[in-house]
Amino acid sequence: xxxxxxxxxxxxxxxxxxxxxxxxxxxxxxxxxxxxxxxxxxxxxxxxxxxxxxxxxxxxxxxxxxxxxxxxxxxxxxxxxxxxxxxxxxxxxxxxxxxxxxxxxxxxxxxxxxxxxxxxxxxxxxxxxxxxxxxxxxxxxxxxxxxxxxxxxxxxxxxxxxxxxxxxxxxxxxxxxxxxxxxxxxxxxxxxxxxxxxxxxxxxxxxxxxxxxxxxxxxxxxxxxxxxxxxxxxxxxxxxxxxxxxxxxxxxxxxxxxxxxxxxxxxxxxxxxxxxxxxxxxxxxxxxxxxxxxxxxxxxxxxxxxxxxxxxxxxxxxxxxxxxxxxxxxxxxxxxxxxxxxxxxxxxxxxxxxxxxxxxxxxxxxxxxxxxxxxxxxxxxxxxxxxxxxxxxxxxxxxxxxxxxx
Numbered sequence: 202x203x204x205x206x207x208x209x210x211x212x213x214x215x216x217x218x219x220x221x222x223x224x225x226x227x228x229x230x231x232x233x234x235x236x237x238x239x240x241x242x243x244x245x246x247x248x249x250x251x252x253x254x255x256x257x258x259x260x261x262x263x264x265x266x267x268x269x270x271x272x273x274x275x276x277x278x279x280x281x282x283x284x285x286x287x288x289x290x291x292x293x294x295x296x297x298x299x300x301x302x303x304x305x306x307x308x309x310x311x312x313x314x315x316x317x318x319x320x321x322x323x324x325x326x327x328x329x330x331x332x333x334x335x336x337x338x339x340x341x342x343x344x345x346x347x348x349x350x351x352x353x354x355x356x357x358x359x360x361x362x363x364x365x366x367x368x369x370x371x372x373x374x375x376x377x378x379x380x381x382x383x384x385x386x387x388x389x390x391x392x393x394x395x396x397x398x399x400x401x402x403x404x405x406x407x408x409x410x411x412x413x414x415x416x417x418x419x420x421x422x423x424x425x426x427x428x429x430x431x432x433x434x435x436x437x438x439x440x441x442x443x444x445x446x447x448x449x450x451x452x453x454x455x456x457x458x459x460x461x462x463x464x465x466x467x468x469x470x471x472x473x474x475x476x477x478x479x480x481x482x483x484x485x486x487x488x489x490x491x492x493x494x495x496x497x498x499x500x501x502x503x504x505x506x507x508x509x510x511x512x513x514x515x516x517x518x519x520x521x522x523x524x525x526x527x528x529x530x531x532x533x534x535x536x537x538x539x540x541x542x543x544x545x546x547x548x549x550x551x552x553x554x555x556x557x558x559x560x561x562x563x564x565x566x567x568x569x570x571x572x573x574x575x576x577x578x579x580x581x582x583x584x585x586x587x588x589x590x591x592x593x594x595x596x597x598x599x600x601x602x603x604x605x606x607x
Contacts, residue, residue, distance in 0.1 A: 215324040219297050219331050220244065220273040225259070226296025227289055231277035232258050234285045239277035279379060281372040286361050290354050294335040301328035341433045352434075360401065374405070383409040400434040403427075407442060416449040437463050437470040444476050453480040471500040471507070478510055487514040505534035509541045516548055524548055539568035547578060555585035 224241035231239050237258075242251075244264035251262040275293070280286050301324050308321045338355035352360075364371055370389050377386040387409050390402060403426050410419030423443055440463025447456035460477035467473065474493045481490035491514040497507035512527035525548060531541045546561030559582035566575045 212323060212327075214320060215327045217243065218324055219301075219327050222297040222300055222328075223293045223331065223335070224273045224275045226293040227275040228259050228277060229296075230285075230289050230292050231275070231280055234280050234282070234289070235278040237278040239275060241276075242274040244273065279375060281376060283361070283365060283368040283372075287358065290358050290361070291336075293354055294332045297328045298332045301325040340431070360399070364399075371402075378405065378409060381412070383412045387413075400430050403430055404439055404442070407446065411442060411446055414449075416446045419446045420450060420452070432462065432466065435463075435466075437467040437473055439463075441470075441472055441476055444480075448476070448480055448483075451483075453484050456480045469500060471497045471504060474500070475504070475506055475510070478507075478514075482510060482514060485517070487517045490514045491518065503534055505531045505538065505541070508534065509538065509544055512548070513544050516544070516551055521552055537568075539565045539572055542568065543572050543575060543578070546582070550578060550582050550585070555582050558582045559586050 220243050221241075224243065228239035228241050238260065239258065240260040240262065242262045242264075251264060253260065253262050255261070277289075280289050301321075304321050305325045308318055313321075335354045336358070337353075338359045339353045340356055341352075361368075370392070374386040374389040377383075377389070387406060390406060406422055406426075407419050410416065410422060423446070427443075440459050444456040444459040444463070447453075447459065457477055457480045460473050460480070463470070463473045464477070474497045478490040478493035478497070481487070481493065491511060494507050494511040494514065497504055498511070501507070508527050509531035512524045512531060515521075515524035515527055528541060528545050528548060531538070532545070535541070542561050543565035546558045546565060548558075549555070549561065550558035559579065562575065562579045562582055565572055566579065
C-alpha cells in the first residue's frame with residue numbers, strides 16, 4: 202500500500218514537471234519573438250482557484266488540486282512569422298523531452314539515490330508519451346476557462362503547414378485586425394482561396410463582421426461557410442458569437458438554435474444559457490427563458506445578469522414577489538446596470554407605483570439611452586403618473602373634434 206502511495210506521488214510530481222516544462226517551452230520563444238509577457242497555466246486550462254505569481258515576464262497560474270491531470274496552457278501575444286509559429290508550437294513538447302533526456306544522461310553518469318533515479322525514469326517516460334500525444338494531430342477543440350477553446354500542438358502545426366503558401370496574407374490580416382483595421386483584414390481574406398473547413402479563418406472573419414457591426418453580412422458568411430466546419434472544432438464562445446450576430450438581426454429562432462447546439466456540446470457554460478434565455482424573452486417565451494436562467498444560477502449563483510433577466514421573466518409571468526426578489530438580488534450584485542434599474546422601473550410600472558417607476562426608468566435611460574423599449578415605458582409611466590391621455594385617445598378626440606367642426 203505504501204509503495205502504491207509513493208508511486209502515485211512520484212507520478213504526480215513527474216506530471217507537474219512535464220506540464221511546467223511543456224508550457225515554458227511555448228512561453229520562452231514567444232517572449233523572445235514578441236518581447237511581450239506570457240502567462241502559463243499548470244494543472245488546469247485557466248479554470249478553478251489558482252496560485253498565481255510572476256517570474257520575470259512569465260506569470261504562473263498553478264491549480265493546487267491533488268492531481269495535475271488537467272493539463273496546462275500558455276497565453277501569449279500573437280506571433281506572426283511562419284517559422285516563428287512553428288518554433289513556438291514545437292518547442293513545448295520538444296523542450297520537455299530534451300530536458301528529460303539530458304537528465305537521464307546525467308543520471309547515468311552520476312551516482313544518485315535510487316528514488317531519484319526512479320523519478321527521473323518516470324519523468325522521461327512521461328515526457329516521451331507526452332511528445333507523441335501532443336504532436337499527433339487531434340481535430341477536437343479543448344475547452345478552457347470562459348468558454349474559449351484551442352487545439353493540441355499537433356493539430357495547430359498541421360494547420361500552419363497547410364497554410365504555408367498563404368501565410369504572408371494571413372499574418373497581414375491578423376496584424377490589421379489586432380490594429381482594429383477589420384475592413385482591410387476582411388479584404389485580404391477575400392483575395393485568396395482558403396480551405397473551406399478552416400475553423401480559424403471562419404471564426405476570424407465572423408469576429409471582424411461583429412466588430413464592424415455588419416451583422417447581416419456575418420449571417421450570410423455563416424450560412425455559406427458553417428456547413429463546412431465540423432461541430433467538434435467549435436467551442437462555447439464560437440456559438441455565443443454566432444448566436445449574438447443572429448440576435449442583433451432579430452433572427453431569434455436561428456440564434457436559439459445556435460445556442461442550443463453550443464449547450465449540447467458544453468452544458469457547463471452559463472453564457473450559452475444566458476444568450477438563449479435572452480432570445481426566449483425577446484420572443485415572449487418567458488417560461489423557457491426562466492428555465493434557462495434558473496440553470497445559469499445553478500452554474501453561477503452570483504450572475505447579476507441572470508438574476509436581472511429572471512426578474513424580467515417573472516414580471517411577465519405575474520409572479521410579483523419573486524420578480525422583486527430577483528431584481529433586488531441583481532442590484533446587490535451589480536448596481537451599475539441600466540438594465541436592472543430599467544427592470545425595477547418596469548416592475549413598479551406594472552404593479553402600481555408609477556411615480557417611482559418613472560424615476561427609475563428615467564435613471565435607466567440616462568445610464569443607457571439604447572435600452573429596448575425604454576421610451577415607451579417612460580411614456581406609459583408619465584401617463585399613469587400625471588393622468589395624461591395616451592396618443593391614441595388624443596388622436597381619436599382630434600378626429601371627433603374635426604367631425605364636429607365640419
